[in-house]
Amino acid sequence: MSPLTPPSQDINLKDEMRRALAAYAAGPGSNPHGTTSDLSMDEELNLHSIGWEPVEFVGGFSAFSTPSLTWSWGQGEIGAASYAHEQAFDLALARLHQEAAAAGGHGVVGVQVTRSIHQSHTEVSLMGTAVRPVGAAAVDPQRVFTSDLSARDFTLLMVAGWEPLGLAAGASFVFAPRRSMGTVLSQQSQNVELTNFTEAMYNARETAMERMQSKALAMKGTGVVDVKVFEGPMYFASHAVGFTSWGTVVRLRADEHRHITPTVVVPLDDAVVAFEAATLGEV
Amino acid sequence: MTPEPTDLPEAAERRLTSGAFSSGLSVADFAACLEMGLEPVGLVQGFCAMQWNALGPTMGSFVQPFVPGSAGYSETFRCPHGFVSNDHRVWGQNFEQTWFQNSWKNGFDLAHKRMIEEAQEAGAHGVVGVVDAQQPMGDGGILEFHLSGTAVRVAGAGPLTQIPFSTYLAGQRLAKVVEAGFAPVSVVASWGSVRMWPYCMTEYQLHGRGLSSFASSIPPSEVDQLVRAKTRSRYIAREAARRALHGDALHGTTVTSSEHEHSQGEVDFHTLLRGNRIRRFKDFEALPVPQPTVRLS
Numbered sequence: 200m201s202p203l204t205p206p207s208q209d210i211n212l213k214d215e216m217r218r219a220l221a222a223y224a225a226g227p228g229s230n231p232h233g234t235t236s237d238l239s240m241d242e243e244l245n246l247h248s249i250g251w252e253p254v255e256f257v258g259g260f261s262a263f264s265t266p267s268l269t270w271s272w273g274q275g276e277i278g279a280a281s282y283a284h285e286q287a288f289d290l291a292l293a294r295l296h297q298e299a300a301a302a303g304g305h306g307v308v309g310v311q312v313t314r315s316i317h318q319s320h321t322e323v324s325l326m327g328t329a330v331r332p333v334g335a336a337a338v339d340p341q342r343v344f345t346s347d348l349s350a351r352d353f354t355l356l357m358v359a360g361w362e363p364l365g366l367a368a369g370a371s372f373v374f375a376p377r378r379s380m381g382t383v384l385s386q387q388s389q390n391v392e393l394t395n396f397t398e399a400m401y402n403a404r405e406t407a408m409e410r411m412q413s414k415a416l417a418m419k420g421t422g423v424v425d426v427k428v429f430e431g432p433m434y435f436a437s438h439a440v441g442f443t444s445w446g447t448v449v450r451l452r453a454d455e456h457r458h459i460t461p462t463v464v465v466p467l468d469d470a471v472v473a474f475e476a477a478t479l480g481e482v
Numbered sequence: 483m484t485p486e487p488t489d490l491p492e493a494a495e496r497r498l499t500s501g502a503f504s505s506g507l508s509v510a511d512f513a514a515c516l517e518m519g520l521e522p523v524g525l526v527q528g529f530c531a532m533q534w535n536a537l538g539p540t541m542g543s544f545v546q547p548f549v550p551g552s553a554g555y556s557e558t559f560r561c562p563h564g565f566v567s568n569d570h571r572v573w574g575q576n577f578e579q580t581w582f583q584n585s586w587k588n589g590f591d592l593a594h595k596r597m598i599e600e601a602q603e604a605g606a607h608g609v610v611g612v613v614d615a616q617q618p619m620g621d622g623g624i625l626e627f628h629l630s631g632t633a634v635r636v637a638g639a640g641p642l643t644q645i646p647f648s649t650y651l652a653g654q655r656l657a658k659v660v661e662a663g664f665a666p667v668s669v670v671a672s673w674g675s676v677r678m679w680p681y682c683m684t685e686y687q688l689h690g691r692g693l694s695s696f697a698s699s700i701p702p703s704e705v706d707q708l709v710r711a712k713t714r715s716r717y718i719a720r721e722a723a724r725r726a727l728h729g730d731a732l733h734g735t736t737v738t739s740s741e742h743e744h745s746q747g748e749v750d751f752h753t754l755l756r757g758n759r760i761r762r763f764k765d766f767e768a769l770p771v772p773q774p775t776v777r778l779s
Contacts, residue, residue, distance in 0.1 A: 212657060213519035213637060219665035220607055220636045222763030223647050233727035235720060235757070237735040240651070240658045247662065248769045256720060256735055256755075260712050262705040264687035279702055290704060294713070319688055320705055324712070326737060333766050358771060461774040 236328045238309060242350030246308075249357050252333045255302035258326040259295030263287040265319060270436045276406065277372040277439060283321045284370035284443065285410070288314075291323040292366060295345055303337040304329025306344035308353045310366065312427075312445060318435045325366075346447040348425055356424075360453030364418045368445035369411030371403040375438050400430070403442035411444050420448035490596075490603055497524075505632045507611050511653030515610065518657050519637035523606045527630040528596030532589040534618070534625035554578035555714050559681045559707050574681025576711045578674075578718060579750070585625075586673040587722075589616070593627040594648070594669065601646045606633035611652030612669050614756070629669075649758050650734070663767070664733070664760040670726045671756045674718030678711040680747040689747060712751050715739075719753040732757045 236243070236253035246252060263283040270277065299307045310327035327345070330353075346353060346363035356363065376395040378386070386393060415423050426446035433439055505512060505522040515522065555578040561570070593614075601609045612631035619626040631648065649666035651659060659666065680688070684707040686700050716739070723732055735757035742750040 210661060212517060212661065215660050216518045216520065216636055217639050219660050219763050220639050220642075220647075222665040222761055223608075223667055224643055227728040227730055227761070233724050233729055233731060235724060235727075235732040235735060237737065237757075239734055240655055240662070243733065244658060244662055244769055245772065247766070248771045250768050252766070253731075253733075256732075258713075258716050260709055260716070262688075262708045262712075264700065264703055264705055266700065266702060283702055286702070286704065290709075317688075320708075322708075324739075326716075333768075354772075355774070459774050461776040463778055464775045465778045 237326070238328050238350055242309065245351045245354040246330060249354050250332055251330050253328045253330050254304045255299070255329045256326070257295055257298040257302060257304070257307060257329045258324070259291040259293065259298065260322070260324045261287045261290035261294070262320050262322045263290070265321065267319065270318060270433075270439060272377070272438060273374050274376065275373065276402075277374060280316075280321070280372040280439075280441070281370050281406075284316070284323075284372075285368075287321045287323040288368045288370075288445070291325050292345060295325045295327070296340070296343055299329040299345070300337070300340035300343045302329050303331060304343060305331040305335065305338050306346065306363065308346055308348060308350050308363075310345055310347040312347055312366075314443070316433055316441065318433075347445070348447050352425070355459065356449065357452075358457065359459055360451060360455065360457040361449050362452040364415075364420045364448040364450055366445060367411050367414035367418065367420075367423055367448050368443065369407040369409065369414065370441065370443040371406035371410070372433075372439055372441045373399050373403045373406075375399055375440060400440055400442070403440055404430070407442040407444055411446070415448040418448045419450065421450050423447065424449050490599055494600060495603055506613070506630060507632050507652055511611060514653035514657055515632075515634060518660060520608075520610065520634040520656075521637055523601070523604045523633040523635055525630065526597050526600035526604070526606075526609060526633045527628070528593040528598070528600070530589045530592040530596070530627045531619055532585050532625050532627065534585065534623055554580040555676065555718065557710060559683070561682050563682065571679075571681045571685065574684060574707060575679045576676055576707060576714065577679075578676055578714070582675045583673055583718070583722070586675075589625060589627040590614070590629075590671050590673075593629045597629045597631060598645050598648060601631075601633035601648075604633050605635065605641070606646050607636045607639060607642055608647035608649070608666065609633050610649055610656055610666075612648055612650050614669070614671065649760075650756065651758060659733075659758075659760060662769070663762055663764040664731075665763045667730055667759040667761050668726075669756070670723050670732055670759045671754065672719045672722035672726065673755075674715045674720075674722065674753040676711045676715040676718070676751045678707060678747075678749050678751065680707060684708060685747055711749075712739075715751040715753045719755045723755050723757065727759055730759050730761045733760050734758050 234254055235256040237256050238253055263286040265279045265283045269279040295307060307327040307329050310325050313324040315322045344363045345366045347366060348363060376399055423446040426444055428444045430442045433441060503522045504525040506525050557576045559574040561572040609631040612629060614629045616625055616627050647666045648669045650669055684705060687705045735755055738754040740752045
């Protein structure tokens, strides 16, 4: 890894542009397969700085059904819904992983997670870019990681001596507890805390987070970073609460954490006062 | 090289060769382009209106689903239950809508070609800051493809021996690409379309429809037909984009997925990929690790 040095200033962009044009005129490249990537140039430059490159734009999708009576009113956890979420996530992840490994990637960064929960099924779509150290040979598929960290965050993580291991998700769906007519009537006019509802949410939260963390442990990770949390009722089932979370499992790769000391900068550009022509008409 | 005869309107030719330029670039992008020796020549555009018929060869067919005779992905699904009734589709099909994809490609390629012709006419080396849009026109059944961008000349470079390059990038973003050692080649857009005509299992799984005893007896399972349709749509778009690369790299791809439901359960899955085809012109050289900073405001 290169030491922290300021970027070179001696590059002449006009010359570079002319070289680029000459390369364009010279004809197509040499990689018969071609590489595809959904990374922005900034992300790609971040990767380049630690010697990595994009290989292939990859994805995985799954839809898993829930039986028709799943959401009818009941009590406790809605097992079939939690199961469908877990299966859909795992199957989509397995496909993403497979595509990345087949393309020779060492991992996938910037995975966009799109998840939709419907009455009869749960869909999970994952898309990202498979990456590897420049020109490196394929690794054992077991070691290919997936991560929803952006390339920038991936770079920072690597520079700090850590590595991503995989995506981990956890979900739990529970029914809001039933109340007797008498309780409803007595609580209706009082604006008190409905402890049984609060408890239902806590239960869902604990179960979901527990599931995510046990997946992280199974990957031999130290922790999960950039965890996203979603909580609330379903659009088709207001009597149920879903709690889902996912994030990237990480582990310390180096002997110890390397501290990154940022330089403090003060941008001067917000001192600019812009003239607003729109105000002219209002005099 | 003498350019091939184009179908540019005469007025456009006059305007493009008039000496004054117009440019779609923001002032910041304009400044960055000048910095890298790109001189704007003119705002160039290309249009193409295509007949946009969702049914294609399936129109008027009495047999549903359609069995395409042409090449392309197609897959049938058979009912595992072994009985026939009105609300029970004993077979289903996924198929690639090749005629639809071809229309899309024709529309986009023609609009792109016309934009490039304008740039060539104006003596440009490339088109930067390309914007493209597809929208329905008129009463429907027509799709309009529109591309526009700023034609530029590279300062100090001789005439091109081939058509001008094109890229969605402009300004600093383009400068970074060039600085990193990549030459812009072309905008690439590809479109995949797969129709799913569901069979009984898919309908039960997705809608709980049909005989309730059957619907409720299906154990929780993966919706195989849907998974295959959506996965295939993305795959088709990516492979079509790859065919346009000819060994170069596709970078900064954006993906737009959409669904169009014809009747309940019968759905088109569309995937649109857009990206920049770029070519490495100097060897990989790791950049310095970026200096982390914290802004004080």
